[in-house]
Amino acid sequence: MSSTYSLPGASLSPFTTTSGGDAHFFEEAVTPEAIRAMIDDTSGQPSLDAYVTSGAPAPAGADSGGSRGAVLSRAMKFLLASMTKGRDVSELFPSVVKLVGNPGLAPEVRKMVYMYLVHYADATPATRELALLSVNSFQKDLAGGAPAVRALALRVLSGIRVPDILQIQILGARKCAGDPSPHVRRCAAMALPKLCGRARTVDASLAGGLAPVLRTLLVAEADPSVLSSAVMAYGEMDTGA
Numbered sequence: 001m002s003s004t005y006s007l008p009g010a011s012l013s014p015f016t017t018t019s020g021g022d023a024h025f026f027e028e029a030v031t032p033e034a035i036r037a038m039i040d041d042t043s044g045q046p047s048l049d050a051y052v053t054s055g056a057p058a059p060a061g062a063d064s065g066g067s068r069g070a071v072l073s074r075a076m077k078f079l080l081a082s083m084t085k086g087r088d089v090s091e092l093f094p095s096v097v098k099l100v101g102n103p104g105l106a107p108e109v110r111k112m113v114y115m116y117l118v119h120y121a122d123a124t125p126a127t128r129e130l131a132l133l134s135v136n137s138f139q140k141d142l143a144g145g146a147p148a149v150r151a152l153a154l155r156v157l158s159g160i161r162v163p164d165i166l167q168i169q170i171l172g173a174r175k176c177a178g179d180p181s182p183h184v185r186r187c188a189a190m191a192l193p194k195l196c197g198r199a200r201t202v203d204a205s206l207a208g209g210l211a212p213v214l215r216t217l218l219v220a221e222a223d224p225s226v227l228s229s230a231v232m233a234y235g236e237m238d239t240g241a
Helices: 032-040 068-084 090-101 107-120 125-132 135-142 147-159 163-177 182-202 204-208 211-220 224-238
Strands: none
Touching: 032 068, 032 090, 068 090, 068 107, 090 107, 090 125, 090 135, 107 147, 135 147, 135 163, 147 163, 147 182, 163 182, 163 204, 163 211, 182 204, 182 211, 182 224, 211 224
């Protein structure tokens, strides 16, 4: 029987503990420096095996695990496993956030990148500034890819507390409120209260523009999980939360 590990800031986990599955990502020790080397490498030939525990550089040509995509997948799983164990891996933010701009990134890896970004994009002024440089990439991912990626992209975008991009954030929430996926629409509903709170301090007219979005979710929504999130959003927005 398979099971999943929960991840900070994400409801979907890439890990399973089936026989031959991903449990080793939690059992093996990999240094942040080693993970950074895997993410930043452009040769396509590294192997994480040589980095386990010691963090020593892998010899050239040591990769037996396949493509660059496979290496990135393993690196991100080690990174997310470190997060679930309570380790602060925010130092890797500069390496991870630049992956969002890679159009060839595999959907599985892109989802894991966003799981990490959800947790750290607004953690410090430094990560916030770096996240701002990738706003265009976040917007592109709102329009394509898997529903999980679209939802995570909205969570990252709406979580950045910078007034200069508030209009972009509101447009993103409005777009996702009409997404065909209930999961994405639910994330849009959950984003509305925090965007409304920020808008009230910047421009009241922007806050008023969110009301039609919420009204549509309350009146026309058929999915119970989306509707319940919209009702909660209405309560928070109505009380000024």
